[in-house]
Amino acid sequence: MPRSITLIRSTALSDVAEYAYAATAPAESRLIFLAGACPLNEDGSTAAIGDYTGQAVKAIENLRVALAASGASLRDVINTRVLVASTRQEDLGSVWRVVRDSFGDHDVPSTLMGVTVLGYANQLVEIEAVAAVLDS
Template identity: 50%
Template sequence: MSPVELLRSPTLTDSAPYACAARAGDLVLTAGACPLDAAGDVVAPGDVAEQARRVMANLVTALADAGCGLTDVARTTVYVASSDRADLVAAWEVVRAAFGEHDAPSTLLGVALLGYPDQLVEVDAIAVRPS
């Protein structure tokens, strides 16, 4: 039996791999959470902040389905499809607010393109499942 368990969130769209996590012992690795609704469509085209809000809501769901919460996150990577620093800041402010007092290390990147048409934001996380 493999020490890695692949999980798919039963409550997020099954059209995207972001709804998946891998659990190895107490370590949980999420695929990038995307700004997709239940039908698998990108929400709020052109609106970085609103997409970041949906991304964080989807990340919370994926983590919960893997037995974790945001306070269990050890590290994130935030991707924003923009070369405008204002867009990066807009996404970061939403992500940061979602984590509240839990100040996990994070990398914020401006990238040329993300996987879905009109997608501007994606966040992946590494968490440690509580005992």
């Protein structure tokens, strides 16, 4: 399947960020707006209770499943928003490392946010994404 995403970097902006600052997709792309991927097991229970890293791994796993059901993969993601129920930068950092490593060199524009609470019991992580694909 052809890839439609172009990641954009700017030498006028800090190179400290571990992601592209912008991304584009051609007009003929099909956009896929995914609900937040949560760290839920098939039976609806929360995975890895109390473990930020474990919940990030499960959320990425569920994101991959939702993308596949939409005819896409992580390489088609154009933007993410990573929500972490914590006020500690260390917790946000541990989640970010899982997300960053999962996407590899496809370092899409991302926002990492600490929030007070998420929707499911014992939920610490949620990952929203938008993808773009060119159907052949």
